[in-house]
Amino acid sequence: MSKAIIKIEDLKREFTMGTETVHALRGISFDIKEGEFVTIMGSSGSGKSTMLNILGCLDQPTSGTYEIDGVRVKDLSRNELATIRNEKIGFIFQSYNLLARTSAIENVELPLLYNSKVSTEERRKRAIEALEKVGLGERLHHTPSQLSGGQQQRVAIARSLVNNPVMILADEATGNLDTRTSYEIMALFQELNKQGITITFVTHEPDIATFSSRTIVLKDGEVMQDYENHNIQSAANELAKLPKQDD
Amino acid sequence: MLGIIIGVASVIAMLAIGEGSKESIRTTISSMGSNMITIKAGADVRGGVRQEASVMESLTLSDYEAIKAQSTLLSYSSPVVDGRGQVINGSNNWPSSIYGVNPEYLNIKVVGLQSGSMFTDTEVQTAAKVAVIGQTVVENVFPDGQDPVGQMIRFNNIPFKVIGVLEEKGENTFGQDQDDVFIAPYTTVQKRILAIDHLNQIMSSAISEEDAPNAVLEVSEILREQHKLTDTDTDDFTVRSMEELISTFSSTSEMLTILLVAVASISLLIGGIGIMNIMYVSVKERTKEIGLRMAVGGKGSDILMQFLIEAILISITGGILGVILGLGATVFIEKFLNWPTSVAMYSIVISFVVCAVTGIFFGWYPARKASALDPITALRYE
Numbered sequence: 001m002s003k004a005i006i007k008i009e010d011l012k013r014e015f016t017m018g019t020e021t022v023h024a025l026r027g028i029s030f031d032i033k034e035g036e037f038v039t040i041m042g043s044s045g046s047g048k049s050t051m052l053n054i055l056g057c058l059d060q061p062t063s064g065t066y067e068i069d070g071v072r073v074k075d076l077s078r079n080e081l082a083t084i085r086n087e088k089i090g091f092i093f094q095s096y097n098l099l100a101r102t103s104a105i106e107n108v109e110l111p112l113l114y115n116s117k118v119s120t121e122e123r124r125k126r127a128i129e130a131l132e133k134v135g136l137g138e139r140l141h142h143t144p145s146q147l148s149g150g151q152q153q154r155v156a157i158a159r160s161l162v163n164n165p166v167m168i169l170a171d172e173a174t175g176n177l178d179t180r181t182s183y184e185i186m187a188l189f190q191e192l193n194k195q196g197i198t199i200t201f202v203t204h205e206p207d208i209a210t211f212s213s214r215t216i217v218l219k220d221g222e223v224m225q226d227y228e229n230h231n232i233q234s235a236a237n238e239l240a241k242l243p244k245q246d247d
Numbered sequence: 248m249l250g251i252i253i254g255v256a257s258v259i260a261m262l263a264i265g266e267g268s269k270e271s272i273r274t275t276i277s278s279m280g281s282n283m284i285t286i287k288a289g290a291d292v293r294g295g296v297r298q299e300a301s302v303m304e305s306l307t308l309s310d311y312e313a314i315k316a317q318s319t320l321l322s323y324s325s326p327v328v329d330g331r332g333q334v335i336n337g338s339n340n341w342p343s344s345i346y347g348v349n350p351e352y353l354n355i356k357v358v359g360l361q362s363g364s365m366f367t368d369t370e371v372q373t374a375a376k377v378a379v380i381g382q383t384v385v386e387n388v389f390p391d392g393q394d395p396v397g398q399m400i401r402f403n404n405i406p407f408k409v410i411g412v413l414e415e416k417g418e419n420t421f422g423q424d425q426d427d428v429f430i431a432p433y434t435t436v437q438k439r440i441l442a443i444d445h446l447n448q449i450m451s452s453a454i455s456e457e458d459a460p461n462a463v464l465e466v467s468e469i470l471r472e473q474h475k476l477t478d479t480d481t482d483d484f485t486v487r488s489m490e491e492l493i494s495t496f497s498s499t500s501e502m503l504t505i506l507l508v509a510v511a512s513i514s515l516l517i518g519g520i521g522i523m524n525i526m527y528v529s530v531k532e533r534t535k536e537i538g539l540r541m542a543v544g545g546k547g548s549d550i551l552m553q554f555l556i557e558a559i560l561i562s563i564t565g566g567i568l569g570v571i572l573g574l575g576a577t578v579f580i581e582k583f584l585n586w587p588t589s590v591a592m593y594s595i596v597i598s599f600v601v602c603a604v605t606g607i608f609f610g611w612y613p614a615r616k617a618s619a620l621d622p623i624t625a626l627r628y629e
């Protein structure tokens with residue numbers, strides 16, 4: 001059994017809205033092991049965004065424990081949380097969130113700017129490696145506006161890889177892309193997963209889940225289903241099955 | 248950035264125009280002779296009867312020479328002997344005043360020549376019979392529009408050669424016609440007209456209006472020494488400055504300074520608000536970027552530093568460009584609109600410093616807000 005990098009136990013998150021208390025998460029427990037490709041599914045209001053914020057160390061649970069790579073996140077300060085995010089998590093967002101007017105390579109270097117342990121030369125070297133890994137080795141100096149949506153998301157993926165995180169956290173990473181491009185991106189995720197990178201993918205699209213090794217379904221702040229996927233679809237094969245485009 | 252540039256540039260240009268106008272108004276007031284100092288023989292008492300100053304003979308050429316040699320606050324000095332008489336040119340004649348002076352008199356009175364030239368020191372030494380006459384005299388003794396320069400005319404019985412004509416000056420504040428004058432070397436007037444060897448007055452001008460009161464004290468000291476007066480003796484002369492004009496001068500100056508300060512502070516305030524807006528909008532529109540930077544590990548302090556450095560860079564480059572633009576605008580105004588301008592060093596320093604400081608402050612304030620943002624909210628911000 002490989003090591004669990006995420007340990008969640010009886011996690012609860014409540015928001016106070018005026019006089020009412022909203023229970024976004026009502027006691028969630030699961031582990032994510034190294035090398036897993038987990039999709040977290042759920043309809044709106046199921047608590048998946050809250051789950052994502054806590055997993056990403058952007059938010060703190062009201063009660064329960066969350067441990068990432070052996071670090072208990074509860075009671076850490078804002079700055080300590082920032083360091084955890086910087087060193088252990090790679091974020092990928094639905095809307096890419098690249099810095100406009102900034103080249104691909106500079107976008108990828110961004111997380112390392114906040115890590116004083118990495119020198120300038122190493123930062124550049126690692127950014128180039130990450131971009132090569134996502135197949136953008138030729139477009140290092142393009143700005144986001146000169147790249148397609150799929151390419152922008154690849155830059156974002158490269159950015160999430162550059163700090164060698166223990167886990168990549170993707171939030172609806174294919175939500176803004178057409179089917180073909182999302183399959184390309186999913187193929188890239190599967191490829192990265194095969195290289196041993198742990199991926200947690202939050203989505204509401206069921207077909208995305210079929211590419212992952214495990215699916216956790218949330219409903220009303222509780223885990224409704226948590227199953228291993230024994231019949232993992234290959235995104236590369238699905239891509240090949242799509243009708244050829246004329247371009 | 249543009250706001251800062253225009254803010255700094257407009258302050259510099261406004262202050263340059265203001266300073267220029269101030270200078271030109273000061274010059275105008277000075278041309279009324281506001282820094283003039285007159286020294287007269289004092290009223291003496293003879294047998295209980297107070298004598299008129301003009302009959303006194305206590306003011307001499309050696310007094311003039313002592314003042315000339317010892318004073319430090321006077322720019323020009325001239326002995327003055329004066330009298331009344333008839334100016335005669337052929338069949339035309341006109342009663343006028345004759346002033347026996349030296350060439351510096353025109354500088355003291357701040358009056359120029361319309362044509363011809365002033366007599367020289369040599370002509371003073373040789374008691375030459377040459378004269379410079381005012382417009383009123385010209386009109387009355389040359390009624391047919393003849394050029395007076397080079398003509399021979401008589402004052403009483405003495406023939407003088409007209410060598411210059413004064414510019415028109417009009418009446419002074421007491422209604423005296425300042426153009427009704429006949430100016431000749433004081434030596435000539437002393438010997439040929441009045442037959443005296445004392446002086447009626449000494450006229451001087453202080454280096455500046457501000458120096459006039461001290462110049463009065465200085466001249467008094469010199470004359471007391473010169474007249475060998477003991478501490479108990481009262482002055483046997485009077486030294487007067489143009490107090491009314493000086494107070495006009497200084498109050499006008501002060502008003503203009505207040506006006507300038509007001510204009511400058513309003514411009515700077517507007518510039519500062521412009522900077523604040525720019526910085527605030529810059530932070531606002533980059534909320535999402537801030538969220539992202541925080542998500543990938545940027546700490547609050549990192550974000551604060553980033554925006555602060557940006558604000559400093561923008562303010563300083565904007566300030567420098569503004570100074571250049573302001574100086575350029577000033578040169579343009581001077582060259583093409585012919586407005587008097589004068590760039591004061593303080594206006595450059597003040598506008599630059601104020602813009603840099605407001606830029607940094609108004610950059611720091613939104614930057615602080617940015618660094619305190621919740622990363623989740625910032626990321627979701629549209």
